[in-house]
Structures are given as C-alpha cells and as structure tokens.
Amino acid sequence: MAKPIITKNREDYPNTFYGGGGGCGESLVRFKCGCFKNAERSFEQTKQCVQMSSVQVLTKIDDALCVFHSPIGCTGCTSFINGFSKLKRVQAGKGAPRNIPYIVTNMDERDIVFGGTDKLIEAVAEGYRRYKPKVVFVLASCASGIIGDNINAAARKAEEQIGARVIPIHCEGFKSQLNATGIDAAFDAIIGYLLDGTKPEKEDDLINLFFPQSLTAYDRLEMSRLVELFGKRANTVPDYAAIDDILRIPAASATISACYIFADHLAEWLEAEYGIPYDVIGLPIGIQNTDRYLRALGKLFGQEDVAEAFIEKEHKRIEKPLGELRAKLAGKRVLTGSGTSRSLATALLAGDLGMELVAIQTPVLNGRVAAEIEVLADRHGAGFVLDLSCVQPFELANIIKKHNVEFLIGFNTVATFLGVPGIQTQGSDDFQQMGYDGVLNLGEKIVRLSANPTFQAHLRDRGYSPYREDWYEKEPFSYLKEGAI
Amino acid sequence: MAEILQTPRGSCALGGALAAVASINKAVPILHAGPGCGVQAFAGQLGNAGANRTCFVPDSFPCTNMSQHDVVFGGIDHLDEVIRGSIELLKGELFFVLTGCTSDIIGDDVENLVSDYIQRGEPVTFANTGGFHGDGARGYETVIETALAHIAPMPETKDECLVNLLGIGPALSKCWSGNIEEIARILERLGFRVNTFFTRGEGYAQLRAASRASANIILSPHLLAEAEKQFESLHGIKSFRYPGVPAGPTETTDFVRKASEFLGVDSALADRVIREEEAYFFDYASATAMRIPTEKIAIVADANTAIGLTRFLANDYSQQVVKVIVTDDVPEMIQPVVRGRLGGFRWLPDPDIHFLQDDYDIKQALAGDEFDMILGSSLEDEIVVPRGLQFQVVSLPAGPDMILSKAYAGYRGGLTFLEDFINACRPVHIPGISL
Structure with missing residues (x-):
C-alpha cells in the first residue's frame, strides 16, 4: 500500500486567490504585478466543501463503492446527486436505473468520544460483502478528522480483511477554502493507489477526456462525437467509468482536461510519467471554447487541418x-x-x-x-x-x-x-x-x-x-x- | 450505538433543524459549521422533500464556513461577525444559530455569544445541532425544544381557542406542509385557531404564542417526547398524541372524534364537521368506482406516512396492503404501537411489517413477489423498473418532482392521494409498444 496521500490545498499554490472583488481592469493589473491580496469576508454565506468535490469524482466510478466515515448529513449531496445521476446513467446507455451505492458509518456521540474506526472497518467489510466492488473509497469528514480517527490505518486493516483495494481520501470539509481541493484529493488518490507504476499497453487511438460532473449526457455524446471526427476514441473520466477505464488512462495517446481546476494535475502527471501530451482548456461552451477544444484535439493528434476545416464548416452552419x-x-x-x-x-x-x-x-x-x-x-x-x-x-x-x-x-x-x-x-x-x-x-x-x-x-x-x-x-x-x- | 447505514433517507440533526428554521417565516438560519454543511444539509433534507419551501434565504444561508484555522483557534469571533452581518443585511425577524459537528466538537461557546445579543434585545437564539447528535427528526425536535425554552415567554393567560399542531416536521415526509395545512383546516372547523409554526406564513409571533395555547396536538408515534414534557412542566400545556398522520375518511374521523374529546369540543359540532367532510370525500371518491385498482401493495415510508396510507387503503378503499417497511428511526419501545396501528383491520389480514433504515436491508425485504405495486421513495425505482411493478412516490427521498402545497392527509388530502395512486396504476407494458 502506498503511503497516505495528503493533497496540497488549491489556495496554497503560488498566485492563487479565492476572495476579493472589484473592477476587472484593476484586478488584472494587481494580479500581474503580484500585489493582489486575498480578502476574507466578515459576513459570508454557505460555500461548498472539499468532500462534495471528491464525491463528484468518486461516486461516478461505476464499480467502486464509497464509504463515508461521518454522520449521515455528509451524504446529503450524494443523495441529491443520486436522483440526477440515475437519469444520466440511463441516458448514457448504462441500463436500468440504479442508485449510487454508498455506506455511511453514521457517527454518533459515542463515536465522537471513543472513536469510530472499528465501525469504519465493519462498514467497508459489509459493503464489500454486498457489492464486491473492485475498489472501496473511504471518505473522511470534519468529525472524523477533528477527533483524529486514523482512516489510513483503518483502510489498511480493511484491505487485508477483504482483499480488495481500500483507498482513504482526505477530504475533511474544513481542510481547504476551495472545494476544488477535493477534486485533487480524489485524483491524487487515483494516481497514488491505482495508476502509479502501471504499464498498460498503449492504445494509439485513445484520448482521455476529463470532464467535471456538470457535463450532461447530451454534452458527453457531442464531445465524444467530436473526438471521432479525428478517427479516435474517447475515454471519458469519471462519468460512469469502470475501474478498468480508470486503469486505461495511462494507455491513452493524449489528454484533454476541459476545466481549469479539474484533473489538470492528473494531466500534468500523465505527461511527466508517461509522456502523454495534454491540454487544459475551458469547458467547450460557446463558440470560442468549442473552437479551442477542436484545435486542441487537432494539435494533439497532428490533424490541425481536420480541425480547421470542421470549424469553418460549423461556423458557417450556425x-x-x-x-x-x-x-x-x-x-x-x-x-x-x-x-x-x-x-x-x-x-x-x-x-x-x-x-x-x-x-x-x-x-x-x-x-x-x-x-x-x-x-x-x-x-x-x-x-x-x-x-x-x-x-x-x-x-x-x-x-x-x-x-x-x-x-x-x-x-x-x-x-x-x-x-x-x-x-x-x-x-x-x-x-x-x-x-x-x-x-x-x-x-x-x-x-x-x-x-x-x-x-x-x-x-x-x-x-x-x-x-x-x-x-x-x-x-x-x-x-x-x-x-x- | 447508531449503526452503519447504506443510503440514508434523510439528513442529520443539522439538516432537520435547517429545514425547520428555514420554514419559519422571516427566520434566518445562521450556520456555525463547515463550508459544505449548508448545501449538504439542505440537499439531504429539504432538497429531497420536493424543495417546497421558498425559505427566507433561499439559495445560500449565512455560514461561518469553519476552516482549519477555526478548528485550531476557535471560530466564535467569526460567528460574531456573521451574526452581525446577518442582522445588517437581512430582513429577518428571528436569527437562529445552528451549530455543526466542527463547532460542537471543538466546543465553541455559542451560548455565551448569543446571550450577549439577547441582552441587547436582538432576536437571536441558537441550538446545538451537530450531525452526530442524530438524524433530521432529532434536528426538528431540537428546534421545537429551543423555541419553547428560549422564545416562548411564560404566558400570563391561556388562550382557550388556540392549539399547537406538532409532529409533522418540515421536510421529514413528502407533502409535509400540505398535510399540516389540511389537519389545521379540520381543527379550525372545530372552532380552534392553530399554530402550525412552519406553514401559512407563520413565524416568530406564533413561536412566541406557543406557550399560550390550551393544548398540543402531536401527530407522531414517537417524536417530541422531550418537548411534550417541556410543554407540560414549563407552560402547563397537555398534549394529545395521535400516532400517524390521518389520511382518508375513517382514520381522519377517528382523529377528529378523539381530538374533540380531548379538547372538549361540542359533539354536535364534531358530528356535523365529520358528516360534511365525509360526504365531500365520498362524493368525489365515488367517481373512481370503475377504476378501483387491484394491486397488492408494499408501502415503504416513515411511520407517520406508513400508518396513514395503510389505514386509508385498508379501511376505506378496498386495497390489499401486504407489506409495510417503516424507514424512520422508531425506538424499539414504541415499535409495538406502530405495529398495532398497521394491523387489526376488519377485512385485511395484518401485513408483513419491518422496521428498517438500511437501503440494502430494505431491498432484501422487498425481494419477494407477493406484491405488484410499491408506494415508496424514489430509491425504489431501481427495483420497480426491472420488475415491471407499479410505483408511486409517497416518501423521502422524493426525487426530482416538485412538490408544493399538495397533501395526502385528512379528507381532502385523501382525495389527492387517490388521484396519484390511481393514476400510477396504469399498464406498464402495452403489447407491441415500448414505452
């Protein structure tokens, strides 16, 4: 088992800010001269937490199981996402509706005082008995983090017990001011526990498409269709990917991350480890970003002319x-x-x-x-x-x-x-x-x-x-x- | 010890408390909690109940978004800023601080801070609602207990015509607000004014008036045991507890008779109300004579809903309920009461009854083929579709459907339920046509 992965907070990267406001021109000037100062708010409204972002990646993996080490409230978003996700999964041609399976340790007052890792191991074992998932993700919470439950050790114990991968995710809600850190926590774990050291056979016509969960089923079809224009296939992650699709990531010949804060680190890592070229672009919403998506594909595949011809045709069409x-x-x-x-x-x-x-x-x-x-x-x-x-x-x-x-x-x-x-x-x-x-x-x-x-x-x-x-x-x-x- | 749970059907104490406070008109929930708690708690409770309350602050509650720094050094100063900001910015009449796990575990002294505001005459109160204290129902109970202890003053006089209607917690069941309004309408016909606290634009004024009421009506087999004692000891108010939310004529009439007796309503008035309301029900219901469904039914719902619908279908509408799964946390001591309410019918043998919260266990209990319709939550669709069963959502999570003022309770709600129930009983497979 790899050593525990503690993800660096998004706000701790150089030149990264999350609080402020003012005129765009002035802000840009300050940012460029390095004198932009982050500002906290004295009054604020509820934000999103790190765990919610981890969940958006991990609950989308079809043959994995998420175990929340938390009180039941921390499954609120997953429960809500489940309703939409079921529909999207059917639209994506994955068969009849199926709820996202997830188990929560249901931490109570007693667990807060005495610790809850025994329950966590029990939950993983029970989840494995029920679903035989290929991988179990164990998600930390504010409560488990503050009382100091050692989810790494618990995951290791559970892994020995069930004989399948059990991966701890450090996504305590208070951990970072930017919920995007939770995306990194999920992908860092995928890198560290699943991908690192693997050598899958190269698939020259395969490209990784990393899209955040706000991708609709129709968007997913369209983005894959555009990849096929170049005679290539898309491995869309994490949308209903199976663990085998995740393991196939390093086999690809190129990577596109269609979001500035989603899986960009994974794309960088793939280049460093496997020499897979990548581009990080914005969501292909709007003409300019769609052009950019096509041009990025064209460049990665060495087929710039295909991209330009298609762009010209489509511009005319609309x-x-x-x-x-x-x-x-x-x-x-x-x-x-x-x-x-x-x-x-x-x-x-x-x-x-x-x-x-x-x-x-x-x-x-x-x-x-x-x-x-x-x-x-x-x-x-x-x-x-x-x-x-x-x-x-x-x-x-x-x-x-x-x-x-x-x-x-x-x-x-x-x-x-x-x-x-x-x-x-x-x-x-x-x-x-x-x-x-x-x-x-x-x-x-x-x-x-x-x-x-x-x-x-x-x-x-x-x-x-x-x-x-x-x-x-x-x-x-x-x-x-x-x-x- | 709370057991591990697959796919819980509601949120934690914070979720239930947030749903309750957000449903009080002009009340502002202020969360002293982690950055995701507002969205998680909203999604898990109100979001799964058809999101049917506007909420005074609809899309984003004031929150301290507690950080690593707060965990180490405490977050009281920032809470002070956020309360002050809330009072400056928002047109609220009541500012209700709700704590999350983080604040409760590190031990921030919220009580001390809030008492400063109270001394300055600001309408601020608080409750400890960290998720590990319990489920959404526990959060609802906490809000009621807090309101009694901190908001309702010692009354000088009682108002003989005023009753408090309790037990149907905000977002703890489908149609909760419509159900409250229908029961309140019936009580009003019996000559009372009704504090519902969470519907019809009621707010701070009704919470303050809670202690002046002459009695409580508590519709639940198990909720609000502590508040019931508190009402009696603090304010000398006795409670009439009726286990289950009455739906349909027989059950609602039973409720009206027993409540009337408890409240000392003139029996001639009660008789007249019952006569008129039952006639209203059957005048409409009689139109369904040609389409009485013949499905064998399994019900999967919270105790209040399961009791109401089972008794309605068994006593009034010629249906066969063969299985009932109660999905909320009914204490073992109270389970016999619920069992009693789910059986003992004139024509129908007692259904097979389970108390289960874990989704996997629930699905195991639904594995048999002794029924062909499920009245349950949106989580049951995964077994309904492959097995070609009939299906109507009656409990939480309610799924993406919008639910506004509709009720399943009482006489009129009974009709609405019949509409949904009969409309759901349509052939799933038409030969030659794929739907």
Whole structure:
C-alpha cells in the first residue's frame, strides 16, 4: 500500500486567490504585478466543501463503492446527486436505473468520544460483502478528522480483511477554502493507489477526456462525437467509468482536461510519467471554447487541418440562426457565475450572443484564470466587475441592482427574486450546452426566458428578496476584510 | 450505538433543524459549521422533500464556513461577525444559530455569544445541532425544544381557542406542509385557531404564542417526547398524541372524534364537521368506482406516512396492503404501537411489517413477489423498473418532482392521494409498444 496521500490545498499554490472583488481592469493589473491580496469576508454565506468535490469524482466510478466515515448529513449531496445521476446513467446507455451505492458509518456521540474506526472497518467489510466492488473509497469528514480517527490505518486493516483495494481520501470539509481541493484529493488518490507504476499497453487511438460532473449526457455524446471526427476514441473520466477505464488512462495517446481546476494535475502527471501530451482548456461552451477544444484535439493528434476545416464548416452552419439570436439579445446586460470554468465559458458565450458582460463571479483566480479574464476583457472591455467568491448571493444581489443586470447565467434564484430572469446552467440535464449546437440551445433558452419575465416581477414586487433595501446603497464588497480593491 | 447505514433517507440533526428554521417565516438560519454543511444539509433534507419551501434565504444561508484555522483557534469571533452581518443585511425577524459537528466538537461557546445579543434585545437564539447528535427528526425536535425554552415567554393567560399542531416536521415526509395545512383546516372547523409554526406564513409571533395555547396536538408515534414534557412542566400545556398522520375518511374521523374529546369540543359540532367532510370525500371518491385498482401493495415510508396510507387503503378503499417497511428511526419501545396501528383491520389480514433504515436491508425485504405495486421513495425505482411493478412516490427521498402545497392527509388530502395512486396504476407494458 502506498503511503497516505495528503493533497496540497488549491489556495496554497503560488498566485492563487479565492476572495476579493472589484473592477476587472484593476484586478488584472494587481494580479500581474503580484500585489493582489486575498480578502476574507466578515459576513459570508454557505460555500461548498472539499468532500462534495471528491464525491463528484468518486461516486461516478461505476464499480467502486464509497464509504463515508461521518454522520449521515455528509451524504446529503450524494443523495441529491443520486436522483440526477440515475437519469444520466440511463441516458448514457448504462441500463436500468440504479442508485449510487454508498455506506455511511453514521457517527454518533459515542463515536465522537471513543472513536469510530472499528465501525469504519465493519462498514467497508459489509459493503464489500454486498457489492464486491473492485475498489472501496473511504471518505473522511470534519468529525472524523477533528477527533483524529486514523482512516489510513483503518483502510489498511480493511484491505487485508477483504482483499480488495481500500483507498482513504482526505477530504475533511474544513481542510481547504476551495472545494476544488477535493477534486485533487480524489485524483491524487487515483494516481497514488491505482495508476502509479502501471504499464498498460498503449492504445494509439485513445484520448482521455476529463470532464467535471456538470457535463450532461447530451454534452458527453457531442464531445465524444467530436473526438471521432479525428478517427479516435474517447475515454471519458469519471462519468460512469469502470475501474478498468480508470486503469486505461495511462494507455491513452493524449489528454484533454476541459476545466481549469479539474484533473489538470492528473494531466500534468500523465505527461511527466508517461509522456502523454495534454491540454487544459475551458469547458467547450460557446463558440470560442468549442473552437479551442477542436484545435486542441487537432494539435494533439497532428490533424490541425481536420480541425480547421470542421470549424469553418460549423461556423458557417450556425451563422444564420446565431445572427437571429444576436439580434434578439444585442446589448442585454448579463452577469455570469457558477464554478470556475463554467463562469468563464458562459461569459464568452454571452459575447457570442451579443450580450454585454457586466459582472462575473468566479471562485478561483490563478494564472490560467487570469489569462482567461484577459480574453474576456479583450472581448467585452475591462469595465466589468469581478466577484472572486464561491457564490455569495448577497454580493450578486447588490451587483444586479447597482449595475442594472438584465440576465443572469449561473445560479439564478438571487436574480429571480429581484425581478431579473436567469438560467440555471448546472444540473440542467435535459439539453446539450456544449459544442456549436449548445450555443444555439443556450441562446434560444435565454431568448425564451427573457421574453416574458412576469413571474420574476411578481416575486420582486412582493418582496421575496431577503436583503434589506439599504444594502443596495452600500458597495457590493463592503464585507471584504482586507485586500479589497 | 447508531449503526452503519447504506443510503440514508434523510439528513442529520443539522439538516432537520435547517429545514425547520428555514420554514419559519422571516427566520434566518445562521450556520456555525463547515463550508459544505449548508448545501449538504439542505440537499439531504429539504432538497429531497420536493424543495417546497421558498425559505427566507433561499439559495445560500449565512455560514461561518469553519476552516482549519477555526478548528485550531476557535471560530466564535467569526460567528460574531456573521451574526452581525446577518442582522445588517437581512430582513429577518428571528436569527437562529445552528451549530455543526466542527463547532460542537471543538466546543465553541455559542451560548455565551448569543446571550450577549439577547441582552441587547436582538432576536437571536441558537441550538446545538451537530450531525452526530442524530438524524433530521432529532434536528426538528431540537428546534421545537429551543423555541419553547428560549422564545416562548411564560404566558400570563391561556388562550382557550388556540392549539399547537406538532409532529409533522418540515421536510421529514413528502407533502409535509400540505398535510399540516389540511389537519389545521379540520381543527379550525372545530372552532380552534392553530399554530402550525412552519406553514401559512407563520413565524416568530406564533413561536412566541406557543406557550399560550390550551393544548398540543402531536401527530407522531414517537417524536417530541422531550418537548411534550417541556410543554407540560414549563407552560402547563397537555398534549394529545395521535400516532400517524390521518389520511382518508375513517382514520381522519377517528382523529377528529378523539381530538374533540380531548379538547372538549361540542359533539354536535364534531358530528356535523365529520358528516360534511365525509360526504365531500365520498362524493368525489365515488367517481373512481370503475377504476378501483387491484394491486397488492408494499408501502415503504416513515411511520407517520406508513400508518396513514395503510389505514386509508385498508379501511376505506378496498386495497390489499401486504407489506409495510417503516424507514424512520422508531425506538424499539414504541415499535409495538406502530405495529398495532398497521394491523387489526376488519377485512385485511395484518401485513408483513419491518422496521428498517438500511437501503440494502430494505431491498432484501422487498425481494419477494407477493406484491405488484410499491408506494415508496424514489430509491425504489431501481427495483420497480426491472420488475415491471407499479410505483408511486409517497416518501423521502422524493426525487426530482416538485412538490408544493399538495397533501395526502385528512379528507381532502385523501382525495389527492387517490388521484396519484390511481393514476400510477396504469399498464406498464402495452403489447407491441415500448414505452
């Protein structure tokens, strides 16, 4: 068994920030000169935790079992994801609906005092008896971490008992300010416990596609289809991958990570260990990012001409319907937000649709993100507001009112209650958002949602927004403690 | 000791408490907890119950997002900032601090901080709701106990016409809010005003008025045992406990008669209400005469729902319930009460009854072929589809369906349940057509 893996926190990498807010131009200047200061918030709303991100990777692996060493509440997101995941799994052609199997040690007051590792070993053994999974992932929690339960030792003991891999994941919720650390914790474990040292036979026509879980079933099909244009096959990870698919990762001839904070470290490791070339790009939402996806594929396969020909053909194909959408959405003031890659990609999409970017909320600022924000500044001008947060709706409410935002792309409730229409892009499993048709789909949805905002107006007029009126007289970043721009 | 559990059907104490506080009008839950707790607790309880409450702060609760630094050095100062910010920013009437595992384990002195706010006359209170204290039902109980101890003042006079309706916890069952409203409607017909606390825009005022009520109605075989004692010792209020949420005419009428006796309602009034409500039910229900389903049924639900639906189908609607799996944590001492309520019917033999929480055990108990319909949670779809069974979701997790004001309880809720039940009994396989 490899030595325990403690993942480095995302915020501990050089030039990486998670708290702040202000004008985009000023922020970029500060970032570039190395004088951007991270700012904590004195008031804040609930964020996401490291474990939730680990879960998004690990519960997607089809023949593995997750065991949570925690009270039952820590399975809330998994339980909720299960509902959607079941549907997506059926859509992906994996057969009849099946619940994600997971077991929780159900830590109680007694376990907090006396420790709960015996229960953890029992849970792994029982889970193995029930499902014979190829791998068991043991997920730590705040509670297990603070009381100091040794999940590494417990995992080792359980592994001896059942004879299958038992992998501890250090995803304690308090561990990091950025939930993306949980993605790293999951992939670091996959590297350290499953991939390191393996030498699978090369598959020249195979490419790794690393996509976050917000990929819809339709997006998944489209992204694989685009790979097939080049005569290659996609190994899409972790979406319903089997352990064998995971073990096949080092066999691939190339890697694309379609998110700035998802499996980028795994892609780098694959290059260092196996010489597999890679590219880290944004989610292929919007024309520019879809172009980039195709160009990245073309370059990795040495088939740039195929990419360029297809891009030209597709641009022509969507020119007319896109023009019609632009005519309807021209100049509409938009705020985009959500996760890192999605917020940035939808801001570019807004440009494709002729909308005016007023503000962007995004959780991480690092070199890759800054480069992306520069692209946005070229496109939209540097006048938009940058809200560096893992979604703090109170700040967004202020920005929406102060800057007369007319449409929100992201988590839309905050806008809806202020009378402003929006679209919830994450968790919408019923349509294709990526690729060129995704541009048209999203554009059409935005047109329809903007066409008749009566319900939003009713909620606004009846005072459903919880914030006091005088909040809108203050600056949106009034609760940043230091380093505020 | 709490046992290991596959796929729990609800959240922890924090999840239940969050659902309860979020359902109190103009109450702001403030979480002194880890960064994921707000979303995990919301998703696990309210999110799995049809997400049917707007919640005063719908998409993001104030939270201290406790970090490594807080674990080592304590997080009270930041909690102070977040409470202050909440009062500045939010149009709340009550600010309810709920602690998570981290704060409870490291021992942050939340009580001391909150008492400073109370001394300054701010409407702030708190409860220890770290997940390891128990399940969602425990969180609901904690919120009620806290409200009684800290919010409801010693009453000067009692209000003879006021009763508290308790036992149906927010997001602890499907249709919980509609069910509360239907039972409240019936009690109002008997001449009472009803504190429901969590529906109809009720909030801080009703919590304060809880101690002025003349009686409590507790609809549950096992919940709120502590609060029941507290009501009696603190405020001299007696409770009428009815095990199970009544659904359909026979059961609801039984509830009305017993509650009327306890509350001293004029029997002529009770008789009139029963007569009218039963007629309303059967006038509609009679239209289903040509489509009475013939399925043999297995019910998988929390005790309150399982009792209500089993008795409704057995006593009123000619159905055969052959198996009942009770999925919430009913203490062993109370299980005989629940068993008693799930049997002893005039026509129907007693169903096969289990008390199980672990999803694997539940699926094992459903392995037989003695039934052809499941009234259960969305987790049962994985066995329903391959076996071609009929299926209706009646319990949690309710899946992606939106559930707003609908009720299964009482006379009118009974009709809504019949609609869902009969509509679910459609042929799954039409020869030659694949659905």
